[in-house]
Amino acid sequence: MLETTDLTVRFGGHVAVNAVSCAFEPGTLTAIVGPNGAGKTTYFNLISGQIKATAGRVKLNGVDISARGAPARAQAGLGRAFQLTNLFPNLTVRENVRLAVQARAGAGLNLWRIWSDRRDLVVRADEVLEAVALSDKGDALASSLPHGDQRKLEVGILMALEPQVFMFDEPTAGMSVDEVPVILNLIRQLKADRTKTILLVEHKMDVVRELADRIIVLHNGELVADGEPEAVIASPVVQQAYLGINPEERDQEVAA
Numbered sequence: 001m002l003e004t005t006d007l008t009v010r011f012g013g014h015v016a017v018n019a020v021s022c023a024f025e026p027g028t029l030t031a032i033v034g035p036n037g038a039g040k041t042t043y044f045n046l047i048s049g050q051i052k053a054t055a056g057r058v059k060l061n062g063v064d065i066s067a068r069g070a071p072a073r074a075q076a077g078l079g080r081a082f083q084l085t086n087l088f089p090n091l092t093v094r095e096n097v098r099l100a101v102q103a104r105a106g107a108g109l110n111l112w113r114i115w116s117d118r119r120d121l122v123v124r125a126d127e128v129l130e131a132v133a134l135s136d137k138g139d140a141l142a143s144s145l146p147h148g149d150q151r152k153l154e155v156g157i158l159m160a161l162e163p164q165v166f167m168f169d170e171p172t173a174g175m176s177v178d179e180v181p182v183i184l185n186l187i188r189q190l191k192a193d194r195t196k197t198i199l200l201v202e203h204k205m206d207v208v209r210e211l212a213d214r215i216i217v218l219h220n221g222e223l224v225a226d227g228e229p230e231a232v233i234a235s236p237v238v239q240q241a242y243l244g245i246n247p248e249e250r251d252q253e254v255a256a
């Protein structure tokens with residue numbers, strides 16, 4: 001289980017994430033929503049260790065990882081898709097996935113020696129390529145792929161690393177309409193594995209509605225709602241933030 005307690009960060013006078021306490025269970029997908037600037041990405045950064053908290057703690061499986069940096073947290077099981085920065089642009093798609101498979105297997109990072117005697121790793125890398133619908137592009141350089149394929153490759157690398165917690169920050173941003181289902185299917189598959197904890201920052205409410213077991217809402221850095229999707233989506237704070245509807249005004253209009 002992943003847990004944050006009173007997690008807080010201040011940038012100068014601005015409190016971007018304010019005392020957020022929340023626990024995320026294996027086998028669940030929690031969507032984190034909120035208006036622009038609400039603190040969603042910053043909350044992710046605090047969990048994955050990209051930025052240091054001003055106060056509060058992060059625990060994974062009961063172990064306090066607050067003092068650890070990002071690489072140590074990744075080692076502990078936190079996996080985050082990083083808007084393409086996880087890719088090696090000058091390696092092929094297959095090589096990118098193989099490196100992740102090797103790293104996961106503890107087989108080192110030498111791309112050229114290991115593959116002749118580790119058939120299992122070759123098979124695993126091919127399975128991942130298949131899962132992210134990139135089998136036919138295995139020999140292309142990562143840098144030559146269109147944006148949508150690069151995002152798929154990044155998810156593939158993350159899958160190959162087999163983290164306990166998957167963190168996706170707008171995974172379908174910038175994707176064409178026909179590419180979106182591939183990513184959503186992958187997330188659905190990950191969800192089916194009841195041992196994984198998935199966190200998803202997402203603006204598209206149809207995606208949230210379809211995938212989330214639970215929604216938490218951040219507003220001005222604070223956790224303002226937490227619950228089952230339909231109840232949270234119907235709540236005044238979400239209606240106001242997303243749809244510009246003030247429930248009191250709406251009720252008054254209806255009454256008039």
Ligand SMILES: Nc1ncnc2c1ncn2[C@@H]1O[C@H](COP(=O)(O)OP(=O)(O)OP(=O)(O)O)[C@@H](O)[C@H]1O
Nearest residue numbers: 011014015016034035036037038039040041042043
């Ligand atoms: N490194 C930083 N230094 C100063 N201010 C920052 C820093 N990172 C984030 N902020 C501020 O913290 C607030 C929260 O930003 P954050 O990017 O987490 O919001 P968000 O909910 O992810 O927004 P969006 O949906 O637009 O991505 C914003 O006001 C932002 O300007």
